[in-house]
Amino acid sequence: MPSEEQHLSPSLNHQHVMKGIDPKLAYSGGDCAAWRRRLRRRVRAVLGDTPAKRVPLNPRTLWKRDLPLGSVEKIIFTSEPYADVPAYFCLPNKSSGPFPVMICLQGHSTGMHLSIGVDREDETKPFPVQGDRDFALGCMARGFAALCIEQRSFGERRELLQERRSKDMCHEAVVQALLLGRTLVGERVYDVDRGLDYLESRPEVDMRRVGCMGNSGGATVTIYASALLPRICFAMPSCGFATYAGSILSVSHCADNYLPGMLKYADMGDVLGLFAPRPVVVVAGRDDDIFPLPAVREAFEQLERIYKAAGAEGHCHLVVGNGGHRFYAEDAWPVLLGEVARLA
């Protein structure tokens, strides 16, 4: 019998390696602008290749309908060849434009139909939405326009080729992207960028007040999109922000969260720190067991440090809801509205 303790599980080794990692491009004081340039370049590289050229969006309207809170137009646009993006473009009916606008991203779920509270297969039928995930209804109720994007591998963009389907909704797309020098998160961020191109074509929205929000996997893309895309003016990621060690690496998550080598360079607090000085409201759940609160608070401390160094102290907020892994509209929106009022 061996007398020494044996370590056979790969995760034991990874936990050990993780403890020895000291991210090279974490913000540690000094010139914020120079640090931002270096880390942004690196995050772009980690997220992988994007198409060399932007193709025409060719937006097509599929239907238009009035809801009690405003109008919804279902569109589809081309992000890149062989990648079409269904989306809902929503306008509030309470006030006059141009409106502030929010890009709304669902996480691992049945898709963007949740954002407007309708059934996926029959969009004329109301659908009960849990955890305040009816983001666009929340936007319209507060006088915001919304663009709800169907993200790759979710909802209408789930894998439909029978031979490519697997139990995990993202798995095939994640591994194919890696082999191609891309990442699924990088591709989703690119779709958000093309969504911004679409918004530029709509006179009803105010491009000086464009935000991005989402829960869980929607928060993940909100964080990377905000870090990389200068047209996003405010952000509200919910239940997706925490240290990598305390969430992604210690709790089992979808493979799309594991960006190649990211932790060698920076933690999530640094990545979202690239968004400074623009206002951000980080939303967390007190009992969220996949983005645990201590890991959220630790990442938020680094975010606060960066905002302070960028001269934007007080413009990054942490809102903790009294529950689990979900969005908290009544807690989060008032904080965001205070920030957006300053941009008007």
Ligand SMILES: [Zn+2]
């Ligand atoms: Zn996934």
